[in-house]
Amino acid sequence: xxxxxxxxxxxxxxxxxxxxxxxxANHMFAKSIFRMGIPVTPKNIFPSNIQGLPTWYDVRISEKxxxxxxxxxxxxxxxxxxSMQKDIATVSAGGYFLYDSTxxxxxxxxxxxxxxxxxxxxxxxxxxxxxxxxxxxxxxxxYVGALSTLLDIEFGVLEALVSEQFKGKEKLIxxxxxxxxxxxxxxxxxxxxxxxxxxxxxDLLKDKILLxxxxxxxxxxxxxxxxxxxxxxxxxxxxxxxxxEKYAEKYRVDKETGKxxxxxxxxxxxxxxxxxxxxxxxxxxxxxxxxxxxxLSLMNEFLGLAYFxxxxxxxxxxxxxxxxxxxxxxxxxxxxxxAAYASHGDTKHVFxxxxxxxxxxxxxxxxxxxxxxxxxxxxxxxxxxxxxxxHISEPLKWNPExxxxxxxxxxxxxxxxxxxxxxxxxxxxxxxxxRTIPGTHPSKGSFFTRGSSHDEYAVYSEDSPTYVxxxxxxxKKFETAKSLVPKPHxxxxxxxxxxxxxxxxxxxxxxxxxxxxxxxxxxxFDAIQIKAFPFNETVAEFIEAHETVFxxxxxxxxxxxxxxxxxxxxxxxxxxxxxxFDGTPITADFxxxxxxxxxxxxxxxxxxAVAV
Amino acid sequence: xxxxxxxxAHPNLPKNKLGYTRKExxxxxxTLCAGCGHDxxxxxxxxxxxxxxIEPHKVAKLSGIGCSSKTPAYFLNNSxxxxxxxxxxxxxxxxxxxxxxxxxxxxxxxxxDSASIGMGQFVHVIRRNLNMTYIVMNNGCYGLTKxxxxxxADAGSKSKAGSVNMFEGIDLCGLAIELGATFVAQSFSGxxxxxxxxxxxxxxxxxxxxxxxxxxxxxxxNNVGSTKSYDYVREHVEATGTLDYVPPMTExxxxxTDDETKMVEMHDGSWLRLHKLSQTWNPDDKISAINALQHSxxxxxxxxxxLYMNNESxxxxxxxxxxxxxxxxxxxxxxxxxxxxxxxxxxxxx
Numbered sequence: 001x002x003x004x005x006x007x008x009x010x011x012x013x014x015x016x017x018x019x020x021x022x023x024x025a026n027h028m029f030a031k032s033i034f035r036m037g038i039p040v041t042p043k044n045i046f047p048s049n050i051q052g053l054p055t056w057y058d059v060r061i062s063e064k065x066x067x068x069x070x071x072x073x074x075x076x077x078x079x080x081x082x083s084m085q086k087d088i089a090t091v092s093a094g095g096y097f098l099y100d101s102t103x104x105x106x107x108x109x110x111x112x113x114x115x116x117x118x119x120x121x122x123x124x125x126x127x128x129x130x131x132x133x134x135x136x137x138x139x140x141x142x143y144v145g146a147l148s149t150l151l152d153i154e155f156g157v158l159e160a161l162v163s164e165q166f167k168g169k170e171k172l173i174x175x176x177x178x179x180x181x182x183x184x185x186x187x188x189x190x191x192x193x194x195x196x197x198x199x200x201x202x203d204l205l206k207d208k209i210l211l212x213x214x215x216x217x218x219x220x221x222x223x224x225x226x227x228x229x230x231x232x233x234x235x236x237x238x239x240x241x242x243x244x245e246k247y248a249e250k251y252r253v254d255k256e257t258g259k260x261x262x263x264x265x266x267x268x269x270x271x272x273x274x275x276x277x278x279x280x281x282x283x284x285x286x287x288x289x290x291x292x293x294x295x296l297s298l299m300n301e302f303l304g305l306a307y308f309x310x311x312x313x314x315x316x317x318x319x320x321x322x323x324x325x326x327x328x329x330x331x332x333x334x335x336x337x338x339a340a341y342a343s344h345g346d347t348k349h350v351f352x353x354x355x356x357x358x359x360x361x362x363x364x365x366x367x368x369x370x371x372x373x374x375x376x377x378x379x380x381x382x383x384x385x386x387x388x389x390x391h392i393s394e395p396l397k398w399n400p401e402x403x404x405x406x407x408x409x410x411x412x413x414x415x416x417x418x419x420x421x422x423x424x425x426x427x428x429x430x431x432x433x434x435r436t437i438p439g440t441h442p443s444k445g446s447f448f449t450r451g452s453s454h455d456e457y458a459v460y461s462e463d464s465p466t467y468v469x470x471x472x473x474x475x476k477k478f479e480t481a482k483s484l485v486p487k488p489h490x491x492x493x494x495x496x497x498x499x500x501x502x503x504x505x506x507x508x509x510x511x512x513x514x515x516x517x518x519x520x521x522x523x524x525f526d527a528i529q530i531k532a533f534p535f536n537e538t539v540a541e542f543i544e545a546h547e548t549v550f551x552x553x554x555x556x557x558x559x560x561x562x563x564x565x566x567x568x569x570x571x572x573x574x575x576x577x578x579x580x581f582d583g584t585p586i587t588a589d590f591x592x593x594x595x596x597x598x599x600x601x602x603x604x605x606x607x608x609a610v611a612v
Numbered sequence: 613x614x615x616x617x618x619x620x621a622h623p624n625l626p627k628n629k630l631g632y633t634r635k636e637x638x639x640x641x642x643t644l645c646a647g648c649g650h651d652x653x654x655x656x657x658x659x660x661x662x663x664x665x666i667e668p669h670k671v672a673k674l675s676g677i678g679c680s681s682k683t684p685a686y687f688l689n690n691s692x693x694x695x696x697x698x699x700x701x702x703x704x705x706x707x708x709x710x711x712x713x714x715x716x717x718x719x720x721x722x723x724x725d726s727a728s729i730g731m732g733q734f735v736h737v738i739r740r741n742l743n744m745t746y747i748v749m750n751n752g753c754y755g756l757t758k759x760x761x762x763x764x765a766d767a768g769s770k771s772k773a774g775s776v777n778m779f780e781g782i783d784l785c786g787l788a789i790e791l792g793a794t795f796v797a798q799s800f801s802g803x804x805x806x807x808x809x810x811x812x813x814x815x816x817x818x819x820x821x822x823x824x825x826x827x828x829x830x831x832x833x834n835n836v837g838s839t840k841s842y843d844y845v846r847e848h849v850e851a852t853g854t855l856d857y858v859p860p861m862t863e864x865x866x867x868x869t870d871d872e873t874k875m876v877e878m879h880d881g882s883w884l885r886l887h888k889l890s891q892t893w894n895p896d897d898k899i900s901a902i903n904a905l906q907h908s909x910x911x912x913x914x915x916x917x918x919l920y921m922n923n924e925s926x927x928x929x930x931x932x933x934x935x936x937x938x939x940x941x942x943x944x945x946x947x948x949x950x951x952x953x954x955x956x957x958x959x960x961x962x
Contacts, residue, residue: 207958207962208962209958209961209962210961210962211961219954219957222947222948222949223948223949223954225942225944225947225948227711227939227940227942227947228707228710228711228939230703230706230707247949247957251949251953252946252947252949254935257935257936258933259933259934259935259936260932260933260934260935261934261935261939261942261946261947262934262939263710263929263932263934263939264932265706265710265740265928265932267703267736268732268733268735268736269732271700271703271733272700272702272703272706272732272733272736273703274703275696275697275700275702275703275704275706275707275733276703276704276706276707276710277707278696278704278707279674279694279703279704279705279706279707279708279709279710279711280707280708280710280711280939280940281707281711282694282704282707282708282711283672283707283708283711283712283715283940284711284712284940285710285711285712285939285940287707287710287711301697301700302697302700305696305697395958396954396957396958397954398948398950398951398954400950400951402944402948403944404943404944404947436692437940438669438672438691438692438708438712438715439669439670439672439692439712439714439715440669441669442667442668442669442690443669443690445669446668446669446689446690446691446692446693447692447693448684448685448692448693448694448695449692449693449694449695450693450694450695451695451696451697452695460685
C-alpha cells in the first residue's frame with residue numbers, strides 16, 4: 001500500500017445501473033468539488049438504453065487544472081453487480097474499491113493490491129426506508145455521504161447543493177441530508193478517514209462556471225437572435241434545443257401578452273427540420289436546427305440547396321460515433337469531411353469548432369452573423385463529450401454594444417434607387433450578393449429562389465458560361481469566408497520548434513495536458529488550435545514553418561488531416577496522424593504515446609526523453 | 613410558338629381595388645407543353661388573386677420539383693418564389709410562415725411531389741394546420757421523366773404505352789380529411805368557374821387548405837384507358853355543389869332561405885355562398901365528406917368542389933402562441949436578453 005497522499009489529483013469512477021437515478025447523485029459529487037474551488041471534470045459514459053445496462057461516471061480531480069479524461073481509476077464506486085468483475089480490474093494498483101457489502105464479495109473478486117471499502121448500502125436503506133423507490137434513490141445519496149467523509153469533502157457544501165436541488169420541493173431536503181448522514185456515519189464508525197486520496201479547498205476557479213456545451217449553445221442561440229428552431233430528436237443534440245427552449249421560455253416571452261418571441265417545431269425528420277430552418281431564414285428570421293451524424297447525412301440534400309441558392313442557415317452537429325447508428329452515446333469528431341463537402345455536386349461549407357462551453361455560447365451566436373453575412377449554411381461542430389458532459393469553463397460573455405450582423409439585405413428605400421435588382425450579382429467583388437426579404441417592396445426585389453442553375457438575376461439558365469460564373473463566384477465567397485471565421489489560437493508568439501501539434505474541439509484539453517507533460521520531460525512543441533473551416537492563412541503558415549505537424553483528432557480516417565492536405569495542398573508526409581476513435585474522449589497519455597512512436601529520434605536526441 | 617412575352621396592355625384593361633390589371637399578376641412565359649392543365653391552374657391563380665386585390669409582393673409562392681413545381685415562375689412575378697427540393701416544399705413553407713405570419717403562403721405541388729417522395733411532409737404540414745393554400749396539380753404521372761405512373765394513378769388506369777397500373781391510387785383529399793385538414797377541395801383544371809372561387813376561399817381560410825386539382829398531362833397521360841385524361845375526367849366529374857366567393861365589404865343583397873344554399877362568413881370578412889347539389893353531404897361535417905368521397909369512388913365518379921371546411925380551427929401560430937409581430941421583424945432589443953441576465957445565468961452554473 002502506497003503511503004503517498006494524493007491531494008486534489010485523482011480519478012473517481014462510479015459504476016451504476018442505467019436508470020437508477022445515479023447521474024444526479026454523481027453530479028452532486030462533482031459539483032461539491034467544484035464548489036470547493038478545485039478543478040474537476042465529470043464524464044458520463046452511458047449506454048444507448050433507458051434502463052438496466054451498465055453506465056459509468058468518471059470524475060477527474062486535478063489541481064493543475066487538466067480537464068481531459070484520464071485513464072486509471074484511483075477510487076471505484078461500484079454499485080452494479082453486472083460490471084463488478086471488470087470494474088475491479090480497472091482500479092489502479094494502490095487504489096480503492098467501494099462496494100455494497102450487503103452481499104459478501106466472491107473470493108475471485110479479491111485483489112491484494114487494492115483496498116476494499118464495503119458499506120452495506122442495501123441493508124441500510126432497507127432498515128431506513130419502506131418505499132421501494134426511496135430504497136433505490138437514497139442508495140446513491142448514501143454513497144455520496146460516505147465519499148464526503150472518505151475524501152474530506154466539506155459536508156456544508158453538500159448540504160447547500162441538496163437545498164438548491166430541491167428548491168420548491170423543500171420536503172425532500174431533510175430526507176436527502178439524512179441519507180448523506182447515514183453514509184457519513186457508517187464510514188466514521190467503521191473506517192479510518194480520510195483516505196490517502198483526498199480533496200482540500202482551493203481558490204483555483206475564480207469566476208469559472210460548470211456546464212455542458214449543449215446548454216451553452218442553446219443560450220447562445222437565444223442571445224444570437226434565433227427566433228425559429230426546428231429539430232428532430234437525436235442523441236446527443238437533443239439537450240441543445242431543450243436548452244434553447246428553457247431560456248427562450250424564460251427571457252423571450254412578452255410580459256404583457258404572454259406571447260412568445262420565438263417558435264420551436266419538432267419536425268417529422270431531419271430533412272424537414274433543416275427545410276424549416278431554411279424557409280425561416282429565407283424569410284428573414286434567424287433560424288437553426290441541431291442534430292448529430294445520422295441527421296447530417298439526411299440533411300445533405302437541403303445543404304446543397306442552401307449553398308447553391310445562397311440562403312443563410314445555422315446547423316449544429318453534436319458529433320457521435322459513426323458510421324451508421326454507430327455508438328450513439330459515445331463521442332467522436334468524425335463528421336468533418338461530410339460537413340465540409342456535404343451534398344452532391346461541388347460544395348464547400350463553413351463550420352466552427354468550439355472546445356469549451358464558453359466557446360459553444362460565443363460561436364453559436366457567431367454562426368448567425370456569419371450565415372447572414374455569407375448567405376450560406378454555417379455549422380457548429382461540437383461532439384457528445386462537449387455537448388453532454390459538464391466542463392469547467394470561462395463564464396459566458398456578451399458585449400453590450402454588440403449588434404447583429406444581418407449581412408447584405410436591401411430595404412425598400414434601397415430598392416427604389418436600383419434600376420434592376422440582381423439577386424446574384426457580385427456588386428462588391430467579394431463573392432457575396434445582395435438579397436431581399438419577401439414582402440419588402442411592391443414591385444422591386446422579388447426573385448425566384450431555386451436549386452436549379454440560375455443567372456445573376458435568379459432566372460433559370462442552362463447556359464454553361466453563366467453556370468461557371470456562378471460556381472466560381474461561390475468559390476470567391478468561400479475565400480471571403482476565410483477572413484470572417486474565428487482565427488486559430490497559436491500557443492507561441494513565434495515558432496521555436498521543428499515539430500508542431502495541431503488540434504481542435506475537445507481534443508484541445510488533452511493536447512494541452514500532453515504538451516505540459518512533454519515539457520516536463522524536456523520535449524517541446526509549438527501548437528495551434530483550429531477553430532474554423534475554411535482555414536485561414538495562419539494555419540498554412542504554421543504547417544509551413546514546421547518539419548512535422550502532429551494532427552490530433554478523434555476519428556479513424558484522419559479527416560482533419562485530409563482537409564488540410566486537400567485545402568492547403570501541404571505535403572501529406574509532413575502531417576502525422578494521432579487518432580483516437582474508440583468512442584471515449586482522448587487522453588493526454590494516448591496523445592503522448594502516439595507522438596513518441598512517430599517522433600524522429602533526432603528530435604529526442606538532445607532531450608532527456610522518457611517513455612510514458 | 614413565341615419566346616417573348618408581350619408587354620403590351622390595352623389601356624382600358626379592367627383594374628382591381630389596388631389599381632392593378634391582371635398583367636401585374638402574371639408570370640413569365642410558360643415552358644410547359646401546349647395544353648397542359650397546369651397552365652390553366654396558373655391562370656386561375658392569377659384570376660383569383662387579381663379579383664381579391666391581393667398585393668402580389670405579400671404572397672410567397674413555394675414549390676417542390678416536377679412540372680407542377682415549375683409553374684410558380686409562370687404566375688405572380690411580383691411575388692417572391694421558392695422552388696425547393698423534391699417533396700420538401702411543406703417544410704420550407706412551414707419555416708417561411710413561422711418567420712412572417714403576415715404573408716399569404718401559396719404552395720404548389722404535384723402528385724409525385726406530394727403523394728410519393730414528399731408524403732411525409734404533406735402529412736405533417738396538415739397535422740400542424742399551417743396557414744397556407746396547398747394546390748396539388750394532379751395528373752397521375754411523372755411528366756418530366758416521361759410518363760411513369762405516380763402514386764395517385766388509379767388501379768387499372770392505362771398508360772400511353774399500354775401498361776396497366778396495378779396499384780391502388782392514393783386519394784389525397786380523403787387522406788387530408790382523415791389527417792385533420794381544415795379545408796379540403798377537389799377540382800378540375802378545365803373548370804375555371806369552379807376553381808377560381810375555391811382558390812379564393814382557400815386563401816381566405818385561416819389554416820391549411822388543400823385543393824387537389826385534376827390536371828391532365830397532354831403528353832403522357834391523355835390516352836384512352838387513362839383515368840386522368842381530359843375526356844375521362846370531363847365525363848366523370850360530379851360536383852358537390854357550387855361555390856361563390858364574395859369579397860369583404862360587399863353588400864349582401866340576397867338572402868337564401870332554401871336548405872341547399874348557405875352563406876359562410878370567413879375570418880377576413882369575406883363570404884362563401886355555397887349551393888349544395890347533394891342532399892346527404894354537409895361541408896362542415898367530416899363524416900359526410902368522407903362518405904361522399906367513398907360513394908364517388910364506388911360509382912367511378914370524381915367528386916369536385918368544396919369537400920370539407922372547418923373555420924374554427926387553430927392554425928400553427930396560434931397553437932404555438934407566437935407574438936403578433938412577425939418574428940422576422942423583431943430586433944436585438946427584444947431578442948437579446950442582455951448582459952445583466954447573462955450574469956444571472958452564469959451564476960446558475962457556479
